[in-house]
Amino acid sequence: MNHEPIIGTAVPRKEGQNKVTGKAQYVDDMVLPNMLYGATVRSQIPRGRIKNIKFSPGINWSEFVVVSAKDIPGKNCISLIMDDQPCLAQEAVNHPEEPILLLAHRDRYVLAKAVEAVSIDYEPLPTVFTIEDSERCSEIIWGSNNTFKTYLVTKGDVDSVWKDAAYIVEGEYTTGAQEQLYIENNGMIASCDAGQGITVWGSLQCPYYVHKALMALCNLTADKVRVVQMETGGAFGGKEEYPSMIAAHAALLAVKSGCPVKMIYDRMEDMVATTKRHPSRTRHRTALSKDGKILGGEIEFIIDGGAYCTLSPVVLSRGTIHAGGSYFWPSVRIRAKAVATNVPPHGAFRGFGAPQSLFALERHMDHIAEVVGLSSVEIRRRNFLKPGQTTTTDQVVREEIDLNKLLDRALELSDYHKKRMSFSQNNTSGATRRGMGIAAFLHGAGFTGSGERYLSSVVGVEGGADGRLRVLVSSTEFGQGTKTVLSQIAAEALGLRYEDVTVAQADTTEVPNSGPTVASRTAMIVGKLVQLAALGIRQTLFSSGILKESYSPEEFRIACQNYVAAHGPFRSWSHYEEPKGVFWDDEKYRGEAYAAFAWAVYIAEVAVDMVTYSVSVEDFVALQEVGKVLHPVLAQGQIIGGIAQAIGFALYENVAWQNGRMQNGQMTNYIMPTSADLPPIRVYFEELGNVHGAFGAKGIGELPMDGPAPAIVNAVKDALGVNFNSIPLLPEDIFHALAAKGEEAYLKGVK
């Protein structure tokens, strides 16, 4: 069974040809007969009671289908974790842009005018917009104390370390909201059939999240709800939970009108009404020995969840577990909290809490270095986690990771020392200041702790009449390469050709629940299940005597074909089983948080323009250990794309809030990086493998979001000698900081 390896090679993306020829079908490309367009009437205030809804004259309202909360057949909520978010607000609203009414009409131009013609009277209620106000409980806007979730992680006796500490370093760090800004806006089509129930087709990450939400909302059994993923034009977490809301809205309109209904958000609606990355505040207090070794620390990590719980507890969890980063903490106490504010709920975005707490930590490490009098390099060396040591949750590092080696290689690749020396000599004059910054970090792959056990994913592989295999998963393709990589895994497992395997469209009537497509879990966790299910297919062929022990791909195909001719299409299923010896305590938040971590050292080189105070990233070295690289081109694409988003997070992407509403909900004034803004991003992999992943893979999708922001801000510190502890770091922030420092030379302009 010798064959050319498929794992580790750059096979063509499965759906690539359709994408480059424009044939790929996204939801807005689909038209159903007799289809109406749907639109949402949303709250104009952040918090208040709904007093009256008026339908202004000048619109022929009899032509419209109007849906309110009263039309909901089941429970008025988007079922997820807490079931606290209404599908349609009934008596009160808790954030701007909260859905209140739904309208449908055949003509989408008339529809847009009708939305404007609905006016709603409110009795405004006091509001809370910041983490600080929410904590103070000046106004209770959610539950009894504005708190969605808290975690406490403790390790060792942190109270005893302060008296012997040579240094105690404190710092506070904040990160802003960030819009996912997938280029395809959210959209969904729903149709309703008395016999078959509800079907939705949409742009989404998690078919079974939508399925669950529609069952609860419409009071339907599982077989009466069908969810189909269309080609999805980017997601990044932004299509993890919100598609359940849009699907619910489209479904309600379809039920009431009896027609299929298409709801496609325009860019403004998508930006102002749907989820963003949680803003955060992290406080560190760290005790250090005289040689710069961490003795212990207190970490407080708070995220702003917005008006409803949605996924905040899970985002908080990942941020909490990553708060200690890739360092050894003999003792630590991490207090974490997700609080409510009157802004649209924040949600999933690549990295899921980790970019926030790791920004704080990696900035803090540079602070510590400064106080202790060590270099940014040396402080990290002295504190890196080593195999056999434990993380903040007492997870033993079993991987043979050598972070010092990773750091050395990154320093060499970036020419760190030579460049820093040259910059420090040249930074005294001229219109540009340059600097280098480091971030060392990790990212856990898969669901946290017992999460994968609760998900208990199922994967199927089907042998078809043409003798080819079809992978059945709810794991979705939205650019990362799910279809390609899972096909590679199945083909490699059986020694087949890449062309012999396809992946079924994610349609809940066809595919089992292999869990949501999130948390860097698809290649590693689902991939392993695909490998097992594929082996089951071969076992069936072996057992029936139709396939010999040694076979060629063509012999396999013919055997499969013959088996199907005799018995019909056949399937093999695999079920997630927790690795042995894994311990996780949900109460104490201790134990094996993740089956595997990816590790990285990133180095940014920046230039600060001393006239405009704009920062540009001039060079970027990204070195990571990600287990086995399954597909070199896709893996590079994930890393580069993540870094580009993180450069935006660090330097450009500013959500301008006013009374809880995003004011810059347009691509014109919410600035993401263009091709002219980005440096050469140089990507390097180390491959240690991973026993828990398919062919040694680990998750890589989120890792590149974690490191760039602190590396860049550390580089700005290196260039200017000024500490910045908040992102996005905009030119005006640099101007104000330098002005406050009274740096006359900077502010008079540089000749």
Place this chain on the structure above:
Amino acid sequence: MSAPSAGTMPCEISFVVNGEQRTVRAHPMERLLDVLRQQLSLTGTKEGCGEGECGACSVLLDGLIVNSCLIPVLQAKGTEVVTIEGLGADDRLHALQKAFLECGGAQCGICTPGMILAATHLLNKNPRPKLQDIREGLAGNLCRCTGYMQIIEAVIAAAHESPTP
């Protein structure tokens, strides 16, 4: 999405699309984007922002790269429009389409048609672009997935494929 101006009557507008003479009946102010997608079923042209920022709706109009969300269809009268469907097909992919496939230039694919047309325009003007020419030439087309590097690689690869000018 903006409504066609009230008071204007639909009229017949003819232009060449992907080499074929087409006549549509549309309000003069209707967006070329909508006419292409809805009347002519050329859904390879995508809408990303509706305000000319993202370039997902890019098409070639008389050889120039334009945002079809900003072009009233009347303006297309008598012109020659090329969409992604006119650039190449499965059995005869354009060099850029091949290069995007090989280099990883398409991830989620939503910016891809517009990006490939912008790259086509760039190579038509400048068959041997330097790195900076490509960075600037594609800066009107936003991609959130790739960080652009593999797109730039694809453009370089396609430029090498084409015969020396």
